[in-house]
Amino acid sequence: MPLLAPDAMPSHATPRNLFKQRLAAGETVLGLWLGLAHAYSAEILTGAGFDWLLIDGEHAPNDLHSVLAQLQAIGSASHALGLGARAPHPVVRLPVGDAALIKQTLDIGAQTLLVPMVDTPEQAAALVRATRYAPEGVRGMGSALARASQWQAYGDYVQAANREVCLLVQAETVTALGHLDAIAATPGVDGVFIGPADLSASMGYPGQPQHPAVLAAIDDAIARIRRAGKAAGILATQDAQARQWHAAGAQFVALGIDTMLLSRAAADLVARWRPDGRAPASQSAGY
Template identity: 55%
Template structure:
């Protein structure tokens, strides 16, 4: 029995658009709710949300069998973080702040078993292998791992072509907020230099045959990126959806005559 197919990775290879949403509430109950809303993929955010390994595991369990693909964003691309996330069942990883091909190659190695990589061989006791119920997991797991790297600095843009040339990198995600800051335009995501840089980056990613992704809260901008060829686009975040809806309801209720 082989490792489960990563349907998200398969869809990206086919060029099928995947619409997603961020999850920052760090709660399995909220994750289960989000799974019912129709998104193709949901990010369990370990960089800017209060997630640890156990909360990540709980959300993976909540999403299992829902048809929605979980993407785990780690705090950083440390090999031990990658190993633990994969062992608890993540198949798609999103790694922030990748700036060089050397970094990208190290991430690929950390997500692959020897001899191709350095991932620790502990699947006999791992959830990823069904607690030893998937006997061929070790031989088949590598092919189902989807590695997405975030390019979100000036240096990362300068090295984008080299990063794209790294075998094993399945997609590149442009981080618009950090990129704007790196270009000298903090909190100015609509600055012409920033928007031009994002458009050029997505065009280069697609031309290289890799999947391009981004997070954007404006649907018109999302449509623009999809037209450029971006294939995994996130259009919101659970925290923002809840906060905005609650603030709007509160204001409207307090304005009642």
């Protein structure tokens, strides 16, 4: 039978970024950090009930191919489980805010990016431009090759992509806190994520994210982000801390890290079988 002409190919609408919509509506969304860097574990965790899953490209051993595999695993598991609008939204944390890497990560299908170490509004504005097609930005046009457009099956992708991208930036230094109001006010920045570990080091308290001065700075930062009309986010691996930051106004909160969950569960299991009830000591980041 004859092949379809390009203009006769089936066309579908670009998926809406429900995570971005929920943040804009002021909803709280609960997430989990993925540091195991493997599609198999990402697939398992897709059905756990989180609103979003963070694929970490900064401190986990991920590259573009492993990020792609995890995006595919989350998508296929969400479909297989019939999660629909309840499917966890994949967020990709880049190792650095490089325009070429941003382009590649968007092209493989990520709609939401988290960029670390954003210290100034000028950096934030440059990141916004890197995530947008012209005339709003400088993202290179290559949707015919891109999973993001399902290889042009999304007929409106080029027109819809700028609207659906969600940009989250990390404020995690004293310099960033000094520019926080302007960073949060940057058009195109959807949310600001506070990094407790790096912030504590920048403030002179390395390894002490629970230091009273650090906690006070985080509390103030969340309030300032919310006053700017943007979503505030944070990672808290201890339940009490997560509840504290949620009460303070954090809107997108990661409740744990898969590597820590695995190591803690394994240690708890072996402790139940040891005569002394003890397992080898495990360390907590104390976020």
